[in-house]
Structure formats: C-alpha cells, structure tokens
Amino acid sequence: MTVAAPPKTKHNLKLIYQKPESLTDSPTHYCPGCTHGVAHRLVAEVLDEMGLREKAIGIAPVGCAVLAYEYFNIDGVEAAHGRAPAMATGIKRVLPDRVVFTYQGDGDLASIGMAEILHAAGRGERITVIFINNAIYGMTGGQMAPTTLPEQVTTSSPRGRDVATQGFPIRMSEILAQMDGAAYVVRRSLHDPNNIRKAKKAIRLAFEAQVRGLGFAMVELLSTCPTNWGMTPIEAMNWVRDHMVPAFPLGDYKVAPELQKLRV
Amino acid sequence: MTVAAPPKTKHNLKLIYQKPESLTDSPTHYCPGCTHGVAHRLVAEVLDEMGLREKAIGIAPVGCAVLAYEYFNIDGVEAAHGRAPAMATGIKRVLPDRVVFTYQGDGDLASIGMAEILHAAGRGERITVIFINNAIYGMTGGQMAPTTLPEQVTTSSPRGRDVATQGFPIRMSEILAQMDGAAYVVRRSLHDPNNIRKAKKAIRLAFEAQVRGLGFAMVELLSTCPTNWGMTPIEAMNWVRDHMVPAFPLGDYKVAPELQKLRV
Amino acid sequence: MQTEILIAGFGGQGVLFAGQVLAYAAMDAGYEVTWFPSYGPEMRGGTANCTVIIADEEIGSPLVAHPKVLMALNAPSLDRFEPQVQPEGLIVANASLLSRPVERQDVTAITLKANHIAEELGDRRMANMVMLGALSTHLPVLTLEQIKAALRDHLPKRKHHLLEANYRALDTGAARARIVA
Amino acid sequence: MQTEILIAGFGGQGVLFAGQVLAYAAMDAGYEVTWFPSYGPEMRGGTANCTVIIADEEIGSPLVAHPKVLMALNAPSLDRFEPQVQPEGLIVANASLLSRPVERQDVTAITLKANHIAEELGDRRMANMVMLGALSTHLPVLTLEQIKAALRDHLPKRKHHLLEANYRALDTGAARARIVA
Amino acid sequence: MAAKGWVEIDETLCKGCELCVNYCPVGVLAMDTERLTPQGYHPAALVEDACTGCNICAVVCPEAAITVYRAVKPRVRATA
Amino acid sequence: MAAKGWVEIDETLCKGCELCVNYCPVGVLAMDTERLTPQGYHPAALVEDACTGCNICAVVCPEAAITVYRAVKPRVRATA
Amino acid sequence: MPRELMKGNVAMAEAAIRAGLEAYFGYPITPQSELLEHMAKRMPEEGRAFLQAESEVAAINMVYGAACTGARVMTSTSGPGISLMAEGISYIAGTEVPAVIVDVMRGGPGLGNIAPSQGDYRQVIHGAGHGDFFPIVLAPASVQEAVDLIGEAFDIAEKYRTVVFVVADGSIGQMMEPVELPEPRPLRRERPDWAVSGAAGRPHRTLTSLYLKPEVEERINLRILKRWQEAEANEVRYREYYLDDAEFVVLGFGTAGRVALSAVRAAREEGIRVGLFRPVSLRPFPYQAIRDLAQRAKAFLVVEMNGGQMLEDVQAAAQGQVPMRFYGRMGGMVPFPDEVLEEIRTLAADPPTPTENPRARWLAHMMPA
C-alpha cells in the first residue's frame, strides 16, 4: 500500500487536533470501533477546554468503562455497580469546589443504579453524569439492558426482548427531566461525526452546569457495542441511527434557563 | 352526654355501610385520625366489591403499615424496606392469576425502593400499588422523606428541608407515568370525604387494570401523619389540602385507553 | 449500693421525662446512673416505661427483674410490675387511674391521685411531677431539693417558664403522699 | 494415567472450541475429562487458553503447572508456555504466527503453518482444526478418527455443513505435521 | 323514628379522632368525653336524632368503626 | 505539498476499526492491510494527498489516534 | 442417562430445571452469567418463570416473594451480588421459607476480578445476612457433584425451611466436564400449608419476619436454631481420599480440594502417607470427622483459594489436637498441584510444631519481609 508522503516541512502546518491532555497515553481495552472511546475523548476535550483537568475527579462504573480511570489523566475512583452517583455525592459533599463526574453504562445507571441516579438528580447534586446507552450489557457478555429494544436478541433474551415478560425499554432522559433538581438533561448520539460534535457541546454544557452550581446534569449518549451486537463498527453506527435514535429521541429534555443563554 | 336513642326496630333500616369483609376484626395500631386507616378501608372495599378477597395477596411495606397483613383479611406477606414491588413480582410470576398488590409509604417507595418501583412499572408488572404519600417517615419517628415539602421541619431536617442540600420533593406519579409499562398512574388525596370517594374509584381502576392484564397500576394517595406533623387529625387533613395538594397536583398521570372507557 | 426505679405508664404521661429528671439529679449528686427506656415498637400508642439505676459504683445491668422502687402511673403498669418489686421496696401509684389498691404487703406503698392533683394545679401534664414529688418522700438516695435542682439545671432554657409549675407539682406531690401500706 | 493438553492463542482463533472437540472425543472414548478455560477479564481482546485433561480415574486439579502437551496458536503463547511443558512432552506450534522455532530439545516439537494451510483450504477460521489434526498424530490418548467422530456427534446440526471442511482441515493438518525436534 | 338515618359506632375500634364529627354535614355526631374505649379513647357518638344516613362519616372514618343504616320507605307494591 | 491538510495516525492506539476511513469525506484514508500494529490490528493510513484537514476522522476516532494538521497560508502582513 | 459435556454453570442451571424449578430470578455477573443465560433460554421453553431482575437486591426479593408461594425458586450470583442479597437472605431465613442460592465465587473484596476464588466462605457461612440464622452451604468440586448437590439443595431447603447455598468457585462454574443429568422431576403441584396463595375457603395466611414482641421473636429464633441443630445432625457431607493409613491430612473444599487430590496422589507416589479430606457441606461443617482425624494424624495441611477462611473452622474442630499448616492462594489465583505437593513434602519432612500459627507462617512465606 502506498501511504501519502509526509509534508516536506511542518512549519506551515497548523495543529488542528491532537489527543487531549486529559487522556493518558494508555491504549484502551475497548473493542475496535466501540464509541466508549469517542465518549472518553469528548469528555477529555471538554475538561481541557474548560481548564478543569486538575480539579476533576472522575468516577468509573462497573461496565466496559470500568478502567476509565486509567484512561483519563485525572484523579479517579472506581464505584460499585450502579452506585457512582452516590460515590460522586460523597466526594462532592466534602470537596464542593472540585468538578465531579460519573461515567456510567445503561446497566449501571438504568438498571441496578436507578435509585442512586434519580436521587442524585432529585437532590440537585452538583455533579455531571455521562450516560452511555448502548442497549446492552457490554462487559458481561451481551445480556439484556433496560434500554434493550423490543425484539432485540441478547444472551438473556435469546428469542428477542419480549416486552410482555421482560418489560419495555426505559428512557432515562425523559425520567430524569422530571426531577426538580436537574439542571441539564439531554440525549445525544455518537453515530456519526455530526452527532459527535453535538454530543461534545452537550458535554460542555453539562460541565458548565456543575461549575455554575446549577444542579444535576446528565448527557445520555447513544453508543455502539459492535462486539455484542455482532456487527462491524460501521454497521453498529448505522444501527444506532436506524434503530436506537427512533426509540430514544435525541433532544434537550431539561435545560436550566442559565444554560440556554450560554454559547459554547 | 345524651346519646341519640337507637331506632325502635331495625327492620325498616337498610344497611348502607359496614366494615368490609376484606378487613379483619383487629383494631389497627395507627395513631388516631391517621389516614392509613382510610386507605386500608378503601382497598378492602374494592376487593369486596370486585370479589377478589380470595384471590388477593397483599404485600405490606416497612413503614407504619408494616402490620397491614394483620388488618387485611387476605393472604399477605411482609416485604423488606422498599422491595415490595420485587416481592410482588416474584409472587405474580408464579401465580399469574392471583391479584397482587403492594401497599407502600413514601420512604419505602420513593426513597429506598425507587429502583424496584420504577422497574416494576417499566416491566409492566401486572400488580397494583397503593402509595401512601404523607411527606414523612412515620414509623421511625418523623424523619424527612423524599416527598417532604421544602422548609418542612422533620427530625432530620430540623431547620426545615433545605432544598439546596437536601433536595427537592420527588413527585412519583409524574415519574412513573413516563414508564411504558404503566397502565394506570394517578394521584388522589384522602383529606376529605369527597376526595376519599375519588380515591376509591381510582383504587378500583388500579385493580381493574391488573385484572384485565393491562400492566402496572399505581394510586398515589396524599395522606396524613398527625403524630409526626404535630397536628390534630383535622389540622392534618387541612394541611394536606393547603400544602400537599399544591405541591403534588391531583390528577390522572397515565390511564390506559381500556380504562378510560370503564365506568366504576 | 444500688437503687433501681422503674417508672411505667401510658405513652404521653411523661414517664421517660420523669426518669430523666431522676437521672440528672443522681448524676449531679455524684452517683453513677443509667436511664433505660423500653423503647416501643416502631409505632404509636401503648405503654412506656423506663428504669433508672442509681449506684455508687460502675453499674452492671441497666435492667433488673426486681426493682427496689416502682412508680406506676396507670393501672396496667401496676398490674404488670407490682409483683416484681423487691420485698421491702417502694411502690408509688397514681390512684387517679387505678381501679384497685396496691396489694403487696411487704413493700411501702404510696398512692395519690396525681392526675386530679395536677388538674387542680392547673396543668394535667404535671401528673408525672406530682408522682415524683411523692416518690421523693421515701426515696433513700435523692432529696426533693436535689430533684428540683436537677430540673432547674437541665430543663432547656426555653422551658424555664414552666419551672415554677413543676416545683409546685413536686411540692404538692410530696405533701400529699400517703403511705397506705 | 493422565494427559494434560494446554491450548493457547489469541481470542478468536478457536482455542476454546479446539479444546472442546478434544474433550468430547475423550468423553466419547470413555475417559474422564475436564476442560478448563482461562476466562479473561470481563472485557475484550487479549489471549485465550484452555486446559484439557484426559484421564482414566477421577481427575484432581483441572489445571497443571506442567502440561504434557502444548498447542500454541501464536507467538506469545509459545513464549509463555514452552518452558512449562513436561520433559518428554509434545509441543505443536503454529508456524504461521511464530517468529522463532521451538527451542526446547527435550520435547517432541511439531510445527506447521496452520493459518497458511487453512487459507489454502479456503477458510482461515480452520487453523485450529489444522492444528488439532497435527496434534492427533502424536497424541497418545486419542486418534484422528475419534476426534472426527466427536465433531460429527457434537457439532450442532445447523453447523453440519461445515463438517467436511473441518475433516479436510484435520486431515491436512495431520498430513503436514512435521516433527522438528 | 324521626331520622332518615342511623349510625352505630364500634367502640372497640373508634380512636376518637373526631374526623367523623368534623365532617358530618348535619352535626349529629360528637365526642363522648365521659366514656373511654378499651383502647383508652373518648369515642364518637350519635347525639342527635337527625342523621340523614349520608354515609360521610363512614367514608372518612380511618378505623372502619361506623356502620350506617338508612330508613327505607315501606315499599308500596306496584299494582300492575 | 498539494493537500490542505495532513493527518498522523498513532499506531500504538489505532485498532483498525475503519470508522475514520468510512467517514473521511474525501476518501483519503484506507486500512493498511499489510501492516499490523503492536496490538495486532491493521491500522488506518493516509493514502492520498488530498486531505483537507477537515478533522472529521479525528472527531470519529474512538482511540484518539489521529492528529490533524492544516496548511496555513503564509500570512500577508497588512501595511497599515 | 448418557453423559454430556457441560459447563458447570449450564449444568447447574439444567439440574435445577430438572429438579422442578418453577422460577428463576437473577442478574448477570461473571463468572456466573451462563447460568442465568441458560435459564433465559430454557425456562420459557418449559413455560416457567425467568426474569432478569434490575439488580441482585431485586432478584433476591423476587425469590423471596416466589418462595412465599411455596414454589421452588432459585437465584445465582457472585461475590458482590451475594453482598447485595444479604438483607433479602436474612428476610427469607427469618420468614422460614426455602430458597436456593448459587454463588460462583470470584476474586474480591470489592470489585476484585472474575478469576476463581473461595473468598466468600466466611460471608456465606457466617454473614449471609443480619440476625441469628444459619444457612446450609454445599460446595461441589466437580460439575457432576454440582449437578447432584443442586438437586439435593432444593429438598434440603424445603425440609428445613431455610436458605441453601451452593458455593462453586469460579472454576466449577466455568469448566466443562462430562455429567450425567438426573431425569426431570415433575413440577410439584401441591403447595405447603404455610404458603400464601389467596385465602380461598380458609383463614387468611401471612408470612413475615417481623415479630414485634421480643418473646415471640425469641421463640422463632429458637425454632430456627432447632431446625439448624437437626440439619447439623443430618446434613454433614464430606469425601475422604487415601485416609486409611494417612499420617498427614490435607483438607480443602471445591477446586482447592481437587487440586489437593492431585498433589496427594503425587505425594503418595513419593511414598508420603498423606490423604485428603474434602468437606462437601461447609455448613453443617464436618467438625466431628475432623476432630477424629485430628486425634490420629501427625499434621494437617489446609489448602484454600483464600486467606485461610476454612482454616479457622478446621482449627476450631481440631481443638489444638494436631499441628497444622496452611497454604492458600488469593485474589483469583488457583494453586497448581505442584505447589501443594511441595507443601506436603515440607509438612512430612519438617512437621509443624503444635504452637505454630499456620496463617502467620504462610503469610511470612508469601510476603517475605
């Protein structure tokens, strides 16, 4: 294969993009094409841009992102499954001037961690939540998640999710928007560059909400799991677009007035 | 005191109301004027009217209603704090033709039991939930509940609930109405005879929903706790009307189409 | 040397508070003391009682099967605890709510109509203090003055306007205490 | 009498399945057998290996420090496990992915370019069967025929169209196995 | 019997909460401050002869302590 | 140098997911099927000289493996 | 029945189904998930209840509910899930309803890892929940034994109206072995006379663990203890290997016991008179059998995949009658037979003194200063 020749000199080349400082150098353990990596990158870019790297404390979930604390170049802790919002609360209450965020999957946040996320929102806990909705339990081998679509085949819904016995997909943004303590609750998707850019803006606002002390902030990100969906990364991106976005409408579910004015 | 004379004979008197069969003869342990008793009575009346007494299995919560299984003349079990919906699920899944209901307080359902109630609703579990919202932890001596009003003084919010640190009241009906599995979610109040009558109709519909297999059904009942509020029973009724109803609007949050047509 | 006082009545009769007053007085007098409530089930109503033990060395059990002193504010309490009082012990009973006299012959028994006296004095909630006053007349370890001082020193400031009424109830109780056996 | 076979490679190379085929063959032949995977961390990628123990009495440990047989499907596996094979043991290595020969002199070593052979045969996923075929030539407890029969009897019906290709891979592997040490 | 209705209050159940008294639209109920129930409460009692049998007291009673009767007009047999 | 942009792909990070290749609007990226990264993947590579520096590949790369440069026009000093 | 090659997790699931399981509630966790997945596939096929709960907390309370109807019901999980089930387990025990729980143990504490471990021993045996009760705990060492014990677990749970644990270290869950599955038992149709089912034509029934009056709670506690005493008398299970003439005894359960078996055989070949004692019921613990061995053995070696949790019980059983060594691997490490063989050799060559502290000596060996 012929690779394009490098530029003769670099001095008339402007650096447009490079790996953010808020990520470490470690390669991740994510499967090729998994958008967990995209979400990490966006969070890191926002921390860099807002100058929060040295103030941030990140909380990794139990889920594929369990080692997130090794990839973020910030202080980090590992939560018990679903309890990241409670752990974040504990940290934020003793270090109110730090920037505390959780990074959680759909099993973590919407299944076992349902009570903790709702109460953190109800309390208006000044934390930021990055919620990766990939409609599956990635880490444990592809079991059904609360966000699994009707009829979707998983290892624990081998005949497809039967809503009559296994229930309906749970839409967390809609639920959390009901909480008075929530300042910012939106859903975005990572299925193409354009949506990724929008997701980044949302993440920015979710950290702005915290820095400004407005309350609880969450960005739900529709994300891929090529491995457990049995797809190539590109097929997975398209599956998000074609199947997940219709079931989980993108949009702003709650935006505090102070944030509506902000341009980021 | 002169008590009105009894009627000469009773044979031209028609029995209009008597204690329902679905209640046992035991006196309750509730404080005088506590509307837990009203809620019990309404549930029992509905069971009687629908002929469900011998099919019903009730699940008592951890809360003042902990002994509910002694007052209902039906089969009953005692759940762990907040877990009644899970226990109900276990029962209903093995006995799908029985009528299973939980009876839960606001601490039980909206605090520790948040995940279980939301997931039961999400699964469209065919159970009926009677939710007693009295804005306080009655049984343990009057601590703050998730539904405690802003500024309300409790033993764990001695300076009044401070929403900045202790969060906002949580409105469960609004949240649960978001769940696709929910067939019937309404809020009623027990603060006067008229509202009590409306509450009974709602309870009836909540059991109809189960009998018809439509999905999850919940009636939220605004209720009094004269003891921990430090009021007389009548003051407490008025406090519900004047303070709770404005904060927890009465209404139908979700009614399955099949139920809308029903006249009860 | 150890004195055990069991105070029993309905919830709402000020049983626990009466015990606390004794406990404060004992502490201020330099004794070891424990106050032990029978905290009821997590729900309302029913009876309430507490045990106060006053001693001059490290106190062992905070509960005893056979207290030296019983202060019974209502009938069920007398029924339940009268048989348990030590021989040579003391029973102070609230005749306002009794349907029968103290039956034990081997104890000192004092009865007085504490509710009636309290109502006379203008505050029915003072029945517990009336009883305490009566108790003080035969309690070996503490004097009426010590009990009054404890009230003064430990009643929260915002309740100090009630001090006088309490003193009066104590005094009246002490004055009207009648040994019946 | 007990034979331990350690099969190791990348995830995705069919390591676990190759072990299972051996286990089935052993079971059908009436042996006691255990198949033990090194199930990796709850996440993707990395290496995979499994140990198959075939014996004629109740099997003790499902793992051994020093297996009699190593089937190494890639370079890291050979590097890691070669030193552990028992003296007089057997190493079957996939030369397609090796950068060096087997170094041990005290074992029987068989190498073959399993990936290349599989690609030749038209299905790169058959490398594991090619390796198994090679292994069968020097495995004391099981014959190639028994392995084939196990495949036939235990491959789920919906995969039976693959049987022929598997047989061919096994045969070719057996044919091309070359003892190198 | 002048009244259209009649109520019986079960004193083993009544806790003297006064809710029935408060909500009775015709004011025929009152607390019997002279009597004590076995549970130690002053029970409610029907004190006037003007009960309408409207059932409101029973609807509000937390203890299901009230039984309500209503007078029925002697049935006039329809002559077909 | 003809192109307006330039990308560098860090092969210790690239996992060969092909997302960048798929989304590059001018199609200048391709998988290098001849090379294997230390993690055992075929990496992406810039194979044509027409990169616009649009940054889309970097936006989509899950591994933050791509560094993007853009050519800057030699600045013409404004004569005030 | 013909032998089938099955993964431990799958075999346990299938064995439960054949034992007449009516409902399964669980939550995914490695290294147990295949058990849940097999249930997801098979239970609906059989027209029985399968539900992936929202959490282990919910799962155990679903089990609790179903158990109250007298149905055969089970759940399965691993370490963190066992912790989350503690409250529900205590309620089940306090309500005296039967339930079966499978713990496929992994490395801990905390999130730990998913490698095989025996680190939940103490928790399952002593601390499965608050308050006074004793679960029955069975520990298989092979897939076949796991299948057999699952079947028995239901009968035992019902006999003593209690919680029965089957604790399989991760290896038992993950490995494949040939097994003979039992014939499917028909579903029981009659319900026990304590079960709730709707008060049709009989007085209403209640099931609770709440006894507000201490006198009453005490009676219930004593009744539970009494049943436990019966279980202690009837349900002790263990396996002995080469003990007849043994001077030295290795003790280990589950996979550690199997590994020890290999080592014992190797040591026998070297002429060391050593045998193996493998507890199968961890509760009731085979105190008496071990005490008897202690009288006649020269020394014990306890082998575990934890920091010496069963060791404490062996010490309690032996009552200082025999000197003892300990060898453990922790955190998901599985000992190799060679390591245990080496320990046996040392034991024989340089027997422990009666006062030597087995854990301290081992720890000094594992973590030289």
Add this chain to the structure above:
Amino acid sequence: MPRELMKGNVAMAEAAIRAGLEAYFGYPITPQSELLEHMAKRMPEEGRAFLQAESEVAAINMVYGAACTGARVMTSTSGPGISLMAEGISYIAGTEVPAVIVDVMRGGPGLGNIAPSQGDYRQVIHGAGHGDFFPIVLAPASVQEAVDLIGEAFDIAEKYRTVVFVVADGSIGQMMEPVELPEPRPLRRERPDWAVSGAAGRPHRTLTSLYLKPEVEERINLRILKRWQEAEANEVRYREYYLDDAEFVVLGFGTAGRVALSAVRAAREEGIRVGLFRPVSLRPFPYQAIRDLAQRAKAFLVVEMNGGQMLEDVQAAAQGQVPMRFYGRMGGMVPFPDEVLEEIRTLAADPPTPTENPRARWLAHMMPA
C-alpha cells in the same frame, strides 16, 4: 469536661463530631435514628456535611466516596442496613480506605424487631462483605465507653486503612448515662498521600478495588491480611472483673457483659469465686487472653443476646481446655442479672463435663421437648 447525661446514640454522634468527623451519611432506622438526627442538627452547625441518603446502599457508597478524599467519614445503621451495606463495605475494604460504621443492633433476622440484640455478631465479624478482609470491631458496654471507642475508631481506621465497626446493642444506643465528652479535635487539613483531590501539579491518582490480574489482586489481598495481622497484634482490648482468684469465668460483651457483671457481683456475695471477662474488641478477638483463662478456670459461662455467636469464638480460643456453658437470650430479649446468676449457681454446683455441647444444652433448656 463536666459530665453530661446523654443517650448512647446522641453521645456517639457528638463524640464523632468532636473526633473531627467531616461528613456523615446515613439512613433512619430504629434503634439508631437519634444518631442520625443529632448529625442532622449538629453537622450543618459546624459547616460539615450531613446527608440523609436515599438508602443504606447509597449511604455506604457516599461514605466510600468521601473516604476516597481522605475525609473522616462515618455512617450508622442497624441490622437490615448492615446487610444492605455489605457490598459497599467490601469495596471500602478492597480499596483500603478508612471508614467508621456504627451498628446499633436490633432483633433479627429479617425485619425482626427493634429491641436490643447482639444478633449481628457473626455477620459484622465474618461476613461484613464478600471477599477476603477483616474489619476491626469494637463493642462498648456503656455510653462512656461508646464515646471513647468512637474516638479511637477513626484513628484505628486510618492507621490500618480499613473499616472499623462500633457495634452497640440497642440498649447502648437507647440508654442515657453520664458521660465526659472529649475536647473537640480540630479538623485535619492535610490529606493522606493516597487520597483523590484533583490531579493538581502531580500525576493523577486512582483508587479502586478492581485488580483484573489475579497476581496483583493476590498481592493486595496479602497486604490487607498483613495489616490485619498488625491489628491483631496491637488492637486487642478487653476488660477483666474479679478474675484474680476466679474459678469460674463468665464471658460476655456489650450489654450482656454488663448484665453478667451484676450477676457476678451477686454470685460473689454468695461466695462463688466467679469473675467476668468482657471482650471490647470483638475483632481482633482476645484469643490469647481467653486461652490463658481456659488453662486456669474450672468452667466458662458465655452470655450473649443471641444464639451463641461469640460462643463459637470462645470455643475456638479455649480449644477444649475448659468445659463450657452458654446462656443466651434472643430476638430482642435482654437477660436479667437474676437469670445469669442462676446460671452461675448451676455452673458452680454442677460444673459442665468436658464434652457437653453448650449450645445444645442451652437449647434443650430453652425449648424443652
């Protein structure tokens, strides 16, 4: 400091505040709630963090989070809450961060009741969470001792980077006694070098209990065990009463120990040479001291407010060196001194045989057939 008459729960809360508590997270439960309520009042006054969590699960995970910042943090609960905290406790232990937990024990299992009990002994000591770790457990027998132990608990937790329990039976929480409170300690301002706080001017730090590689997890496990060994060497606490010339020894902790003290005094008056051994640290357990006593006593009597949970440890310690009786009350019953006195009399008049099973004999006595 002058003595104040305080309820145990309130005194423990105030003692923690004076020990420099920075954050309290808890959930109401009887008989512990006054502790939480005192925190609700006082912590905001001091400008420190108080939060009523949505559950015990959330509370312990808030504690976990705060502990990771190096703050002094605690929670308090009772039986069911301890069960719900099990997972979080295991994570805290696995992450090696310090935290203090108060368990005001009530009757169990299940919902049980709220009367005083010692039924959580086994759970707290052996089963506070999954995986290999040992919490340190302190058991006060008076309000003053509770105050003192709370203060020490924080120091010990930090010294060994572990979980320290203070287990007070319901009676200690509910009773009032005069106490001398310590002077308030200033809040610590420096943070330990393992704490997370934002990676300002230093490499980023992480705190976790996840160690995917078993080799690494094993090293952590061993490190935890090593610290525990140090605690075992340094932190044993007990109180002895009238033991110098004692032929008979009563053993009991907490309220059971106090009750026994009254009985021992009464028995002494009757001329029985009996003394009391009251363990204060339940873990590390005073094995050696008890073993020494076993050598010289004629018989032991273990008294508990449970079904003989500490009894098992006393038996393990005594190693069959002394015959033993047991007397327990369960389900929220508190024994009266008279009952224990009667047991002492029997012990002296009709000493147990070496082989008699203390629990079986007691059970037969409590539940005659």
